Amino acid sequence: MKKLLIFAAAAAMIGLSAGEPAIKLTEKQINRKGVKLTRKSWKVNFHHSTLTFSNTLSPEGKLITSAWDDLFLGIGHGSINNGSWDGWNFLSAQGIKSKPLPGAAPASKVDLVRYNDSSSVNINWQNGQFRILQQANTPAWLYVKVTIPEGIKEVTLRVRPGGSHYNIKGRERWIRYNGADFESKGWSAKAFMPAAGVDGMTFFSRNYNEKYGNLLVFESAKVEKITYRCENPIYISFYAKPGVKEMNFALSYFKNEDAENAMKRFLVEQLPTAKKAMDSIQWDKAPDFTEFSRNAAQVKTLISGIQGSKKAAFEKEFAEINAAYETAKAKNDVPGYTNxxxxxRKLQKNVGSAAMDLLN
Structure with missing residues (x-):
């Protein structure tokens, strides 16, 4: 009976889904004109979408941005032809005194926070924080919170509705807001004022992949003016009212659908619900510790069936992880718990594989 239980647990551990929320950090050394640089890249899998963030560091630990791929903050969310929300740099923000993030300095900390029904990544700097969250039951939406304690000057989003192909003759990029359409082109920024209580806009193309576009919810009450420029990508910037330290956004898209129908349905019918959903996001709710307890019990069962040096190594690692868990639980440290x-989960897979080898 015990052997059967171990076999079932081992099979379950090996079958853990690779598509569940996770974060992976990789580092590589780059030699650029005789200078050794370090590139740190984080790949985040949410429940449905992805995020890529990278910093390239000098030997002194300063942020390097001299090459196009030195700094990325991109998302894969409704992607089409390398487009939709920008896959390279979709978000930046500037405080009233400091330089824009993420280009001002290396991130001080990057954490994944995981709940049963949602996951979020926290990117921290000394003077600000970006948080990006996705819920398991709303795959078409990503939620973004920008916090700058000194006060926000502006937040910029970048979007490529329909794709990112260059030099498309006749292609036009458009923004629809409060019943008006604005064509975005050229480097000179144009502006329009937010309308009270009108918290949504859409992005779409004409003469190019017209059945694909993007939807955005924001907080009009916090915005003094909105500017837009360029077409590949569109830069849409929200200038904050005095005293605003936090701004929230909800990002979505439509795919393979008549643009007019999709935008009308969103702006007329769905926007109040989408805004309410954004406002009700629980960014700092208490974690559910039951998943750890359940999985830890399975790991303990598996380790009991292993012999020799592998068992001792697994027991040591298991004890270290349990200690980290207990510390995080005592402090209600959600990133620590997620870690x-x-x-x-990594130990589960390794122990599961070892247990299956013994049973074969």
Missing amino acids: ALERL
Whole structure:
């Protein structure tokens, strides 16, 4: 009976879904004109979408941005032809005194926070924070929170509705807001004022992939003016009213659908619900510790069936992970808990494979 239980647990551990929320950090060394640089890249899998963030560092630890791929903050969300929300640099923000993020300095900390029904990544700097969250049951939406304690000057989003192909003759990029359409082209920024209580806009193309576009919810009450420029991508910037330290956004898209129908349905019918959903996001809710406890019990069962040096190594790692979990739980440290859970899941797979080898 015990052997059967171990076999079932091992099979379950090996079958853990690779598509569940996770974060992976990779580092590589780059030699650029005799200078050794370090590139740190984070790949985040949400429940349905992805995020890529990278920093390139000098030997002194300063941020390098001299090459096009030195700094990325891109998302894969409704992607089409390398387009939709920008896959390279979709978000930036500037405080009233400081330089724009993410280009001002290296991130001080990058964390994944995972709940049963949602996951978010927190990107931290000394003077600000970006948080990006996705819920398991709303695959078409990503939620963004920008926080700058000194006060926000502006937040810019970048979007390529329908794709990112260059030099498309006749292609036009458009923004629809409050019943008006604005064509975005050229480097000179144009502006329009937010209308009270009108918290949504759409992005679409004409003469190019017209059945694909993007939807945005924002907080008009916090915005003094909105500017837009360029077409590949569109830069849409929200200038904050005095005293605003936090701004929230909800990002979505439509795919393979008549643009007029999709935009009308969103702006007329769905926007109030989408805004309410954004406002009700629980960014700092208490974690559910039951997943760790359940998985830890399975790992303990698996380790009991292993012999020799592997068993001792697994027991040591399991004890270290348990200690990290208990510390995080005592402090209600959600990123720390998520990290311990990710470590446990990796151990589960390794122990499961070892157990299956013994049973074969």
